[in-house]
Amino acid sequence: MAFYHKLGEMPSPKHTTFYKPDGGLYREELVSTKGFSGIYSNRYHIHAPTQTFDLQELEPERNVDWKEAPLKHFHFFTDNKKTKGDFLSARNCFLQNTHCRIYTAHPTENADYFYKNAYAHEFIFVHHGTGVLLSDYGKLPFVAGDQIVVPQGTIFQMVFDNFDNNKLFIVESGTPYEIPKHYRNEYGQCEEHAPYSERDFNIPQFLEPVWELGEYRIIIKAKDRYFEYTQPQHPFDVVGWDGYLYPYSINIKSYHPKVGRIHLPPPVHLLFNTQHFVVCNFNPRPFDWYPGAIPAPYFHSNLDSAEVLYYVEGDFMSRTGVVEGSITIHPLGIPHGPQPGKTEKSIGATHTNEYAIMVDTFEPLHPTTNVIETIDENYYRSWLEIKKKD
DSSP, X not given: OOSOEEEEOOOSSSSSOOBOTTSXXXXXXXXXXXXXXXXXXEEEESSOTXXXXXXXXXXXXXXXXXXXXXXXXXXXXXXXXXXXXXXXXXXXXXXXXXXXXXXXXXXXXXXSSEEEESSOEEEEEXXXXXXXXXXXXXXXXXXXXXXXXXXXXXXXXXXXXXXXXXXXXXXXXXXXXXXXXXXXXXXXXXXXXXXXXXXXXXXXXXXXXXXOEEEEEEEEXXXXXXXXXEEEEOTTOEEEEEESOOOEEEEGGGOOOOOOSSOOOGGGGEEEEOXXXXXXXXXXXXXXXXXXXXXXXXXXXXSSOEEEEEEEEEOOTTOSSOOTXXXXXXXXXXXXXXXXXXXXXXXXXXXXXXXXXXXXXXXXXXXXXXXXXXXXXXXXXXXXXXXXXX
């Protein structure tokens, strides 16, 4: 995260004695990135975090690539693939490559275990649902529209208030989600031109540490493999921590889009970047006002990136047939753009009323067999202006 935060009790300076009421020492844990050269946090545990008395490997994650998938534009309906379960077990993977995996989930229950992704950072968009994300950094309440970033190695749970209509859009990344450098000044503070500021972020609140011992299960994901650790100490036994590394969220409706006299390209909608892809927010906004400006996007060929759009809500002015929860992917190598009539219809329009999340990867994304089950078969034909004669 781009700014310092602290919660609870801790000694000053660090790496010095910090005693519990019974005279024993609290256990300090450094959680660091890039060895000792990146951002980090220091946490103080009631019990040593290394204790484990049982370990077993679980069934691996089976995301089956659709190996025969043609090179074409895809549109599929994620709400047509629902699996019962919690925030982890309900996930269905639709797209993947070496550095990125894209899932949706419709949680129908709360987990009775804790979860850690040991190899990846998670971006979790709460499309529908309310509740709280509990972690070893504290509690982070969430509502619909929240975009939660959970750093690699964080132990957490998502606890939902109810199970009427929960929906998550999840993107795993092998490298951290970061605030783009051009949004920050030399001190790391968001500049005035950035589409959000520090006050738009939600950061963890203090969670009363758990002193009790017992048997606590943690599911640890290591790429495709899952391991169940059973440990005697509750994972949320942290009495205090400080640093720059922790979960946080920003609501999609807190993003302030930039507009221009003529059409601005997608990078102006940038939310976060990673080393291998970017995440953008599309929000309601005024359209271009230059005389003769065409608000609809121009046709575009991605030569080195795959464009994924997750449609959240509203009127998607350049696309027909998509609905809330749709995903489109426009791959490398073939042009895409507005469908017939959309360019002309946009001329003179004053604004758009849409919410969507874009993921632009810097290498091909491969559809899984879940796409076969949810596909719009005729999407690639939706640009035809002249129907083929019989």
